[in-house]
Amino acid sequence: MWRRCLLSGMTMWLAATAPAMAFIAYVSNEKSNTVSVIDTDTWTVTKTIKVGQRPRGIEFTKTGNFVLVAVGDDDKIEMIDTATQEVVDSLPSGPDPELFTQDAAGKILYVANENDNAVTIVDLEKRVRVGDIQVGVEPEGMAISPDGKILINTSETTNMAHFIDTTTHQIVANVLVDARPRFAEFKRDGSELWVSSEIGGTVSVIDPAKRTITGKIEFSIPGLRREAIQPVGISITKDGKTGFIALGPANRVAVVDATTHKVTKYLLVGQRVWHMAFTPDEKYLLVTNGGSNDVSVIDVSAQKVIKTIQVGELPWGITLVQP
Numbered sequence: 001m002w003r004r005c006l007l008s009g010m011t012m013w014l015a016a017t018a019p020a021m022a023f024i025a026y027v028s029n030e031k032s033n034t035v036s037v038i039d040t041d042t043w044t045v046t047k048t049i050k051v052g053q054r055p056r057g058i059e060f061t062k063t064g065n066f067v068l069v070a071v072g073d074d075d076k077i078e079m080i081d082t083a084t085q086e087v088v089d090s091l092p093s094g095p096d097p098e099l100f101t102q103d104a105a106g107k108i109l110y111v112a113n114e115n116d117n118a119v120t121i122v123d124l125e126k127r128v129r130v131g132d133i134q135v136g137v138e139p140e141g142m143a144i145s146p147d148g149k150i151l152i153n154t155s156e157t158t159n160m161a162h163f164i165d166t167t168t169h170q171i172v173a174n175v176l177v178d179a180r181p182r183f184a185e186f187k188r189d190g191s192e193l194w195v196s197s198e199i200g201g202t203v204s205v206i207d208p209a210k211r212t213i214t215g216k217i218e219f220s221i222p223g224l225r226r227e228a229i230q231p232v233g234i235s236i237t238k239d240g241k242t243g244f245i246a247l248g249p250a251n252r253v254a255v256v257d258a259t260t261h262k263v264t265k266y267l268l269v270g271q272r273v274w275h276m277a278f279t280p281d282e283k284y285l286l287v288t289n290g291g292s293n294d295v296s297v298i299d300v301s302a303q304k305v306i307k308t309i310q311v312g313e314l315p316w317g318i319t320l321v322q323p
Contacts, residue, residue: 029312062106154181233275288315
């Protein structure tokens with residue numbers, strides 16, 4: 001009995017004192033043409049990687065072996081080897097690639113090319129361009145439905161969310177949203193699609209099955225003009241209960257009840273907050289602040305900012321993975 005209690009006590013002590021799981025974040029710095037590497041165990045930048053001109057969209061491959069970064073002024077997607085943390089290859093795209101997304105298998109990459117009104121389809125295994133899909137003017141936001149059947153692209157000037165069949169690569173529906181849609185995010189169960197409209201100042205909630213807007217998330221911050229509140233990046237927790245929305249020059253992240261679609265809190269972060277990403281365990285949310293050249297770390301459960309990390313000039317996108 002005494003031995004069982006001792007072992008049980010030791011197990012509890014080990015669990016309590018075990019270090020938190022460390023993850024690696026990669027941040028694209030649009031103006032300095034670099035990618036900052038952050039260790040989430042120490043919350044420090046461990047390396048700065050030189051990349052092409054105007055890096056923006058950034059994402060790990062499904063295998064975790066590479067980080068893909070869209071270098072818009074070089075018209076390509078660069079590949080960073082996560083083992084060496086160096087650029088080792090590049091993928092083709094159209095002119096001025098901005099955001100992109102992968103299919104569930106990590107074999108196909110869909111790239112929004114801002115300057116030719118098209119989404120490029122890239123075979124990730126062969127590293128070749130295999131097709132293009134014509135969309136609206138200034139495509140940016142990219143998302144893929146949880147079942148992999150529908151690709152979403154938002155076009156900033158056309159003010160639409162385009163629904164694209166991933167088998168036929170044809171547009172099957174267009175949903176008109178508010179001005180200058182920047183980002184799209186599905187709930188994990190596929191029940192909702194959220195699209196941020198930077199100039200419209202709203203986030204449209206879309207029923208993906210009916211392809212209609214069912215509601216809008218709106219924002220009001222005392223002391224700020226409505227036009228200063230410009231939603232861009234969106235992150236929704238895996239359980240679909242809480243959403244976080246970056247509000248650009250408002251310098252705040254809105255916390256949203258994802259069931260009622262009401263804002264419950266505003267978190268003050270750095271200047272011109274743009275994009276964000278959860279750590280894989282969803283304990284933290286990291287957000288890029290382009291105006292102050294830093295990354296804010298949000299404790300998700302406490303809903304408070306706990307850390308600020310200096311990075312390169314004009315941080316834009318961020319992605320995380322477990323090493």
